[in-house]
Amino acid sequence: MINFDEDQYRKDLTAQVNAIAEGKKVADEITKQGFDNIFFVGVGGTYAMQMNFVTLAKQYTKIPVYLEQAGELVLVGNPHLTEKSLVITGSKSGDTKEIIAAEKWLKEKNVRIAAMVMSKDSAVGQLCDWRIPLQVFKGVEFEYLSMYGIFYGLLADNGDFPQFNEFYDQIKKNMVEGIINTQKKFDDRAESIASKYYKTDYQMWIGGGELWGEVYLYTMCILEEMQWLKTKAVSSSEFFHGTLELVDKDLPVFLVKSVGKYRPLDERVEKFLKKENNNLTVFDIKDYMIDGFNDEFKPIISPIISTIILNGRLSKHLEAHSGHSLDMRRYYRQFKY
């Protein structure tokens, strides 16, 4: 497969899977200290990734779980954020401006911070109380995995996720090879989709529930940021309240179908689009689900499946066709603004 170093990827994934145990230890320590609520604080891709946990929290725990934009939090605060709160934040690079500012603001308020970051020596790493280990810079699957130890660990410690060990066992047994195999399985389709759509003026992307963050991330942080392709992302629950009117027979439309309780919303969108549009691409995460996981764990790992096929494979083929490197930026980190 193009742009895929299988040996290195296997090594990285294995390290990230092993690091879940470290995240669980952080969770145990925080649980011992006690906390009233969890604040996810992010920006851009990290914020989008966090959406998944905030959404799934509704199905597992009564612990209040909030999501805040780092840049907004420091301006306004939140009445539920106290010294008894736990903040989970992250920055792959460790130097994201908004996250550093948020951490400094939080430390002044004596709020404890756990941060997903590559290095404890980075600015973000220095400012946090606990590092949540991230092993690799590229690939959102590593970010999701990095969260599993701390987030589902906290839930387990609270009695909300007694299946933690079973879940982790299935990850250890099946995740690495499963993820690699799914990418191989999807790769031909990625090539065919990329060859058709790498030059589009506009793409409409739809998805929802525990995959809404993925759709939001893929359109904004990959297609827009890395390929300069114009997109609109709309959730399956909102699609029928405005954006549907743009649909005609030819519009390039992409639907990511989720596998959990929100799936009926995606199915309603799909039914409509199959009637009204002839340029529809459906990514049914069910078709790419990896083996060896209990049904109840499938929605939890579904954003990993989504990101490995879209970000992992489709992007690479878009890059190959467009000749537009995924690393090229006009502005981001090119100069100060």
Place this chain on the structure above:
Amino acid sequence: MINFDEDQYRKDLTAQVNAIAEGKKVADEITKQGFDNIFFVGVGGTYAMQMNFVTLAKQYTKIPVYLEQAGELVLVGNPHLTEKSLVITGSKSGDTKEIIAAEKWLKEKNVRIAAMVMSKDSAVGQLCDWRIPLQVFKGVEFEYLSMYGIFYGLLADNGDFPQFNEFYDQIKKNMVEGIINTQKKFDDRAESIASKYYKTDYQMWIGGGELWGEVYLYTMCILEEMQWLKTKAVSSSEFFHGTLELVDKDLPVFLVKSVGKYRPLDERVEKFLKKENNNLTVFDIKDYMIDGFNDEFKPIISPIISTIILNGRLSKHLEAHSGHSLDMRRYYRQFKY
């Protein structure tokens, strides 16, 4: 002004302003009964309108305030939603499918519902415990005003908004004529903007804080739904994390600048865009703010200012230029799907 019946509008607005007292009575009754938290439940335009209240709640109250997509809530529920919760929902028409389904689901769980709706005889009106009066179908300003009595009334009753009477006095004294005058003041600019942009292939819209819901609504429910114009809406806090890469000198970009604590985020975006883009339109809500309100009330009424200039005036001029009626739909309410 085109498509503006000043006498009727004045009458409608006055009625809506008077109805705030009715909303306050509902708030007093609910307060007497007691409640643990507030759930806003909406879809599409109503959901977008509700975002404003959820955002501003952070600055005024410790009452937990949640926002839920109606279509998602009925599939998954929310662990914090109990018989002691208050749901605030709404449907202008009174027959929005997702809202009716949510109300039925909520009634089975014995959750109390206050619904913004034109008529108590509508399906949504029949299913709610309290009607929050909405006087007019068209115009999001009426929706915002309809919420003031119940929402700020609940906050006032909880000791979080002791300035309620002063706020309401200023509304009664200044809102109706202020809103009319602002629309007159903006109308020439609306015409000039509409004549330039009514045929664009794509528009990028940016805004944030208490105006994010407005930007979300105007792009999705007006430009996309009513003019079939493609858009991307992105919040000021997220703009620098992906979408900025689409910006070149010629891209049509629109920025709605807010007036409260989030304004620095908009200013950062503006500074960047003024350097990198020559096709920028800035709507600074400060320039169109109506007289007679304390500074602290300006962020609260800012979405009304935003909607009257954008939805109220700009849309009418877009319609005049495009010849595309704001009432024309391909699909919505045209057939079942």
